[in-house]
Amino acid sequence: MDGVDPNQVVNADAPALIRISGVGKRYSGGTHALQGIDLTVAQGEFLSLLGPSGCGKSTLLRLIAGLGEPSEGTIDWPRASYDAGGKPERSIGFVFQEPTLMPWATVFENVYLPLRLDGARRQTVAAQVEDAIEGVGLAGFAKAYPRQLSGGMRMRVSIARALVKRPKVLLMDEPFAALDEITRMRLNDDLLRLWAGRGWTVLFVTHSVYESVYLSSRIAVMGARPGHMRELITVDAPYPRDEPFRLSASYNEYCRITSASLRGAMGGVGHQP
Amino acid sequence: MNEDSRPVSPAMRVAVPLVLGIVVLGVWEFLVWWLEVPKFVLPPPSAIVKSLANDYPSLLVSLWITLRITLMAFFIALATGVLLAVLSVQSRLVEISIFPYAVMLQVTPVVAIAPLILIWVGVEHIDRALLILATIVAFFPILSNTTLGMKSVDHNLRDLFQLYGASRWQRLRMLQLPAAQPYLLGGMKISGGLALIGAVVAEFVAGSGTGSGLAWRIVESANRLNIPRMFAALLMLSVLGIVIFLLLAGLETLLLGRWHESAVRRER
Numbered sequence: 291m292d293g294v295d296p297n298q299v300v301n302a303d304a305p306a307l308i309r310i311s312g313v314g315k316r317y318s319g320g321t322h323a324l325q326g327i328d329l330t331v332a333q334g335e336f337l338s339l340l341g342p343s344g345c346g347k348s349t350l351l352r353l354i355a356g357l358g359e360p361s362e363g364t365i366d367w368p369r370a371s372y373d374a375g376g377k378p379e380r381s382i383g384f385v386f387q388e389p390t391l392m393p394w395a396t397v398f399e400n401v402y403l404p405l406r407l408d409g410a411r412r413q414t415v416a417a418q419v420e421d422a423i424e425g426v427g428l429a430g431f432a433k434a435y436p437r438q439l440s441g442g443m444r445m446r447v448s449i450a451r452a453l454v455k456r457p458k459v460l461l462m463d464e465p466f467a468a469l470d471e472i473t474r475m476r477l478n479d480d481l482l483r484l485w486a487g488r489g490w491t492v493l494f495v496t497h498s499v500y501e502s503v504y505l506s507s508r509i510a511v512m513g514a515r516p517g518h519m520r521e522l523i524t525v526d527a528p529y530p531r532d533e534p535f536r537l538s539a540s541y542n543e544y545c546r547i548t549s550a551s552l553r554g555a556m557g558g559v560g561h562q563p
Numbered sequence: 564m565n566e567d568s569r570p571v572s573p574a575m576r577v578a579v580p581l582v583l584g585i586v587v588l589g590v591w592e593f594l595v596w597w598l599e600v601p602k603f604v605l606p607p608p609s610a611i612v613k614s615l616a617n618d619y620p621s622l623l624v625s626l627w628i629t630l631r632i633t634l635m636a637f638f639i640a641l642a643t644g645v646l647l648a649v650l651s652v653q654s655r656l657v658e659i660s661i662f663p664y665a666v667m668l669q670v671t672p673v674v675a676i677a678p679l680i681l682i683w684v685g686v687e688h689i690d691r692a693l694l695i696l697a698t699i700v701a702f703f704p705i706l707s708n709t710t711l712g713m714k715s716v717d718h719n720l721r722d723l724f725q726l727y728g729a730s731r732w733q734r735l736r737m738l739q740l741p742a743a744q745p746y747l748l749g750g751m752k753i754s755g756g757l758a759l760i761g762a763v764v765a766e767f768v769a770g771s772g773t774g775s776g777l778a779w780r781i782v783e784s785a786n787r788l789n790i791p792r793m794f795a796a797l798l799m800l801s802v803l804g805i806v807i808f809l810l811l812a813g814l815e816t817l818l819l820g821r822w823h824e825s826a827v828r829r830e831r
């Protein structure tokens with residue numbers, strides 16, 4: 291893998307937010323999920339992890355979130371303060387592939403959950419919760435139950451819940467993979483709109499080349515068996531991005547490059563991403 | 564979801580079984596009269612109603628005694644079942660120590676334990692023996708259903724709670740117990756019926772305490788060949804069973820109606 295500079299960042303001035311060095315993960319069942327992962331996530335970037343399924347994208351994201359420990363290597367949060375137990379104050383929002391809502395609770399209750407677990411009283415944070423719900427375009431649905439919503443709307447609730455504590459980092463694990471193309475495009479646009487100029491950082495797992503190019507400032511292409519970093523691709527196109535970008539020559543060129551890289555990651559077998 | 568999705572209105576839900584019941588009763592009355600079946604073999608419905616009208620003061624007292632034991636057994640089973648389920652989900656050690664004994668209690672026929680319980684509580688406390696036996700019968704569905712429910716929490720939701728640093732107590736109250744609700748309510752419906760069965764069977768085996776419950780009325784009527792009265796007592800028992808079931812089913816709809824697939828009626 292020559293030419294891979296793990297510390298290459300979009301914007302040289304942007305300070306490192308997460309520093310992953312030499313991370314490997316072996317599950318107790320014997321699966322070697324990750325090996326020698328080096329990656330520095332810069333403050334404010336939109337970084338996608340792209341790779342074939344089974345290459346350890348979810349595993350890496352979960353390790354970053356602190357759900358599980360790496361078998362080797364370290365994940366540092368240089369800018370975070372550490373608590374008494376030596377755990378970094380990560381300030382993370384997490385969005386799973388499924389909306390993962392509590393079916394017995396209303397939209398409001400679901401979005402309120404992270405604050406509630408912090409001990410915040412309902413009345414004091416009601417406005418903040420309503421803001422988060424409005425922010426994802428669900429104003430008026432606070433009292434609805436998840437089963438009354440469409441798949442796209444449920445995913446919006448999940449995003450609102452991840453954002454309600456105003457985290458510094460949003461981790462998303464193939465959040466739109468189960469949605470139809472139109473809903474997915476709309477959510478992509480809304481996600482970019484939410485991200486624009488807020489200063490937070492997004493780590494976005496996907497297996498779609500087009501989605502990763504459209505959204506990201508940087509793409510980390512991963513390979514499998516065991517999961518490893520293949521290539522870092524900087525998508526040097528300005529934000530805000532919208533329909534014209536999707537139709538532009540540079541978008542197509544980036545898709546081509548990324549596709550080729552992904553194909554390389556899959557061992558050269560003919561594959562339509 | 565039912566395979567047959569033809570719409571059934573609430574009125575039909577009542578009317579259809581009612582019509583069936585009336586037809587069966589009519590045929591019964593007619594056959595008993597036409598074949599001249601003696602009353603002590605099979606009384607006609609009219610004789611049962613007459614007996615119910617004559618004997619209802621004593622039958623109501625018995626009904627109350629049976630009902631009281633049933634309700635007490637049900638609530639004790641509910642409380643201990645949920646408590647033990649919560650404990651066994653908190654600690655694997657508790658779980659593996661409790662479950663073999665719970666299963667043992669469940670599979671041993673209550674009729675077989677009755678004499679032992681009777682000796683332990685003393686013959687002067689038959690009421691207590693009845694309560695213990697009915698509780699044993701009613702307890703297991705609550706324990707096993709609640710445990711299963713608490714364990715079937717969505718893995719990602721569990722991770723989410725961990726991510727936000729939820730305490731054990733928060734996880735129990737906001738995640739595991741709500742997730743277990745549909746399972747618990749299913750267990751309660753089974754357990755409510757079992758508590759009644761337990762109370763009746765226990766009275767058959769252990770005899771009645773200070774007052775006699777419906778089971779004893781049935782034994783007594785049989786001994787005196789007062790078959791209409793026996794049927795009247797039986798009728799009361801089944802009505803009681805139905806009422807308990809309907810109340811618990813109503814509670815289920817009330818609690819799950821807005822969110823759980825089993826209780827939500829879907830528009831097409």
Ligand SMILES: Nc1ncnc2c1ncn2[C@@H]1O[C@H](COP(=O)(O)OP(=O)(O)O)[C@@H](O)[C@H]1O
Pocket residue numbers: 317318319321322323341342343344345346347348349350
């Ligand atoms: N909890 C787990 N226990 C054991 N093996 C796991 C676990 N999670 C994932 N794996 C294995 O690790 C590898 C990487 O999985 P994953 O991180 O989910 O990949 P991706 O998200 O890229 O599809 C797979 O082979 C998978 O079977």
Ligand SMILES: [Mg+2]
Pocket residue numbers: 347348349463464
């Ligand atoms: Mg995955």
